Amino acid sequence: MKSILTQLKPWIEAALGLFYPNACQMCREAFADRDGGYICEGCHVEGVRFIEPPFCSRCGLKFRGEVTESFTCSNCDEVELHFESARAAVGFTPLIQEVIHRYKYNRAVWFEPFLSRILNEAALKTVSSDTHDLIVPIPLHPLKLRQREFNQAARLARSLEVATGIPMREKLVSRMRDTRTQTTLSRKERAANMKNAFAWSARNPLKGERVVLVDDIMTTGATANSCAKILQQNGAGSVTVWTVARGGPK
Ligand SMILES: [Zn+2]
Ligand SMILES: [Zn+2]
Numbered sequence: 001m002k003s004i005l006t007q008l009k010p011w012i013e014a015a016l017g018l019f020y021p022n023a024c025q026m027c028r029e030a031f032a033d034r035d036g037g038y039i040c041e042g043c044h045v046e047g048v049r050f051i052e053p054p055f056c057s058r059c060g061l062k063f064r065g066e067v068t069e070s071f072t073c074s075n076c077d078e079v080e081l082h083f084e085s086a087r088a089a090v091g092f093t094p095l096i097q098e099v100i101h102r103y104k105y106n107r108a109v110w111f112e113p114f115l116s117r118i119l120n121e122a123a124l125k126t127v128s129s130d131t132h133d134l135i136v137p138i139p140l141h142p143l144k145l146r147q148r149e150f151n152q153a154a155r156l157a158r159s160l161e162v163a164t165g166i167p168m169r170e171k172l173v174s175r176m177r178d179t180r181t182q183t184t185l186s187r188k189e190r191a192a193n194m195k196n197a198f199a200w201s202a203r204n205p206l207k208g209e210r211v212v213l214v215d216d217i218m219t220t221g222a223t224a225n226s227c228a229k230i231l232q233q234n235g236a237g238s239v240t241v242w243t244v245a246r247g248g249p250k
Pocket of ligand 2 (some may be wrong): 056057058060061073074075076135
C-alpha cells in the first residue's frame with residue numbers, strides 16, 4: 001500500500017499550485033515563476049525603469065533634461081546631509097508601487113526575488129567588498145515589526161549581503177518612534193518628524209566602516225538622512241544609501 005504521503009502528494013501539489021501558480025501576479029496572464037518573483041517579462045519591460053543619469057549627485061533625484069556636468073539639486077543645497085550619496089535602482093512606476101505595497105502590507109513575499117534582483121543589479125555596479133564594509137538596513141519600529149512580521153529593508157539587505165559578500169548588521173540602530181504618518185507630510189514636516197527617530201543601540205561604536213544603508217523606497221530622504229546621522233555620529237566612515245525605488249518628493 002502506498003504511504004499516505006505519496007497518496008496525498010498530487011493533492012498537496014495541486015493545493016500549492018492554487019497559491020503559487022506559475023503566473024504573473026500583476027497581469028495574472030503571462031508565465032512567471034518563483035525565480036522571476038512572479039512578474040512576467042511583459043510587465044517587467046513595461047514597469048521597470050532603471051534610473052539613468054542625469055540625477056543629483058547627492059540624493060540621486062532624477063533630473064529631466066540635458067546635464068553634462070555633475071550637479072546637486074536645490075533640496076540637497078538646503079539641508080545638511082549625513083550620507084555621501086543616495087541611489088535608487090528604479091523609478092516609482094505604478095508596477096513598482098503596487099509590488100512594494102503588496103509585499104509590505106499584504107505579505108506578498110513571492111515578490112521578494114523580483115525586488116532584490118532589481119536592487120542588486122543596480123547596486124552591484126558601484127557596491128562591492130572593495131568599496132564598502134558593512135550593510136545596514138533601516139530599522140522598523142518594534143510595533144510595526146510585530147504587525148508586519150518582517151522588515152522589508154532587512155530582507156533586501158540580506159540579499160545584498162549574499163550578492164556582495166559584505167556583512168550585514170541589523171541591530172546597530174533602532175527606531176525610537178513609529179513615524180507612520182510620513183506620507184501625508186511635506187518635505188519640511190518630514191524632516192522635523194524624523195528628528196530623533198533613530199538611536200544607536202549597539203554596545204560599541206563603528207570604526208570607520210563604509211556603510212551601505214538599505215531601504216525599499218526613498219522619497220524625500222528624510223528617513224535615510226536621519227538614520228545616516230546616527231551612523232555617522234557613531235563611527236561610520238561614510239554612508240551610502242541604496243533603495244529599490246525612488247519616489248517623487250513632495
Ligand atoms: Zn505580467
Ligand atoms: Zn539632491
